[in-house]
Amino acid sequence: MANNTKNNLKENIKGNINAKKEDAKAGENIKTNNEVTNNQPAFKIAKKQDEKTGKKAFNVYVHPDTLKNLDKLSKQTKKSRNEVVNEMIEFCLNSFEITEE
Structure with a gap:
């Protein structure tokens, strides 16, 4: 059984390599340079x-x-931590009030 699994793995790898070669050949047909x-x-x-x-x-x-x-807020909004922090900073910079206290 181990030998059969080994052969299946080899066949899968060969299939993936052949598929990549075919994709590369197909990419050669793409026109570039604003043809x-x-x-x-x-x-x-x-x-x-x-x-x-x-x-x-x-x-x-x-x-x-x-x-x-x-991180919870980031996950809920499906935004990166960086995006959330930037939005918070922009909001605060546009909405702050300086007090004498």
């Missing part, structure tokens, strides 16, 4: 912009319970 076919312009896709462009990083130390609550 035009049948008088139709090429579909253009811009590269993803670096979301960190113009942003600065800094360390923030928080209590473990605060981090746990932040």
Whole structure:
């Protein structure tokens, strides 16, 4: 039985390698450099912009319970911890009031 499992594993690996080779060959047929076919312009896709462009990083130390609550909120909103913190910072910067106390 172990030998049969070993052969199945080998066959699966060979199948995956062959599938990757076929995908690579199919990719060779993709036109690049804005080639035009049948008088139709090429579909253009811009590269993803670096979301960190113009942003600065800094360390923030928080209590473990605060981090746990932040992670819960992050999970509930399906946003990264960083996105949630940035939204909180923006809200606070736009809504704060300085008192004399």
